[in-house]
Amino acid sequence: ETGVTQSPTHLIKTRGQQVTLRCSSQSGHNTVSWYQQALGQGPQFIFQYYREEENGRGNFPPRFSGLQFPNYSSELNVNALELDDSALYLCASSLDRTEEKLFFGSGTQLSVL
Amino acid sequence: GENVEQHPSTLSVQEGDSAVIKCTYSDSASNYFPWYKQELGKGPQLIIDIRSNVGEKKDQRIAVTLNKTAKHFSLHITETQPEDSAVYFCAALTGGFKTIFGAGTRLFVKA
Numbered sequence: 744e745t746g747v748t749q750s751p752t753h754l755i756k757t758r759g760q761q762v763t764l765r766c767s768s769q770s771g772h773n774t775v776s777w778y779q780q781a782l783g784q785g786p787q788f789i790f791q792y793y794r795e796e797e798n799g800r801g802n803f804p805p806r807f808s809g810l811q812f813p814n815y816s817s818e819l820n821v822n823a824l825e826l827d828d829s830a831l832y833l834c835a836s837s838l839d840r841t842e843e844k845l846f847f848g849s850g851t852q853l854s855v856l
Numbered sequence: 857g858e859n860v861e862q863h864p865s866t867l868s869v870q871e872g873d874s875a876v877i878k879c880t881y882s883d884s885a886s887n888y889f890p891w892y893k894q895e896l897g898k899g900p901q902l903i904i905d906i907r908s909n910v911g912e913k914k915d916q917r918i919a920v921t922l923n924k925t926a927k928h929f930s931l932h933i934t935e936t937q938p939e940d941s942a943v944y945f946c947a948a949l950t951g952g953f954k955t956i957f958g959a960g961t962r963l964f965v966k967a
Binding site for chain 1: 956
């Protein structure tokens with residue numbers, strides 16, 4: 744086990760709604776990255792947070808936003824949900840922003856109807 | 857933009873045979889190449905990694921090779937076992953913080 748937990752495990756929303764996904768990183772890990780994994784595809788980088796600040800972002804629109812808290816927890820927020828947002832959302836913690844090894848949680852499966 | 861291509865998408869081998877998965881990357885500045893294994897209902901788990909100053913690395917039945925000139929890297933699994941059945945992802949670190957993943961290889965090991 745990686746020590747990274749995500750909640751909820753499954754979620755169903757309708758188009759236009761907003762959603763918040765949660766992640767608890769490994770203790771001592773000050774960096775968290777979020778990924779979107781569509782069915783049959785590899786994870787796609789959304790953004791990374793280091794010490795509560797966004798450290799880098801992939802090709803995702805501003806309606807994808809995040810927060811990181813001092814207690815090793817973090818959130819991914821998605822506004823104005825679209826059908827194409829249906830995917831597995833993974834968070835991955837790492838010891839530091841210069842540490843390349845990622846420790847993934849089991850993900851939140853989001854379905855948008 | 858940065859890209860990692862992975863082949864094959866599906867691989868079926870007999871138990872005890874070897875399996876090879878190949879990847880290419882586009883960003884010549886990438887210097888870290890991890891491999892992840894994803895089982896059903898779980899997140900990806902790091903199984904082995906290699907840095908650009910090393911050509912080959914081995915860990916028991918798993919080995920990775922890197923050809924930086926050609927921007928190719930490969931995963932080799934010897935003496936495959938049914939529990940090796942999973943989806944394998946190659947990846948490359950780019951920009952110092954962003955890990956780019958390949959599309960994955962679904963490996964089936966037949967007993």
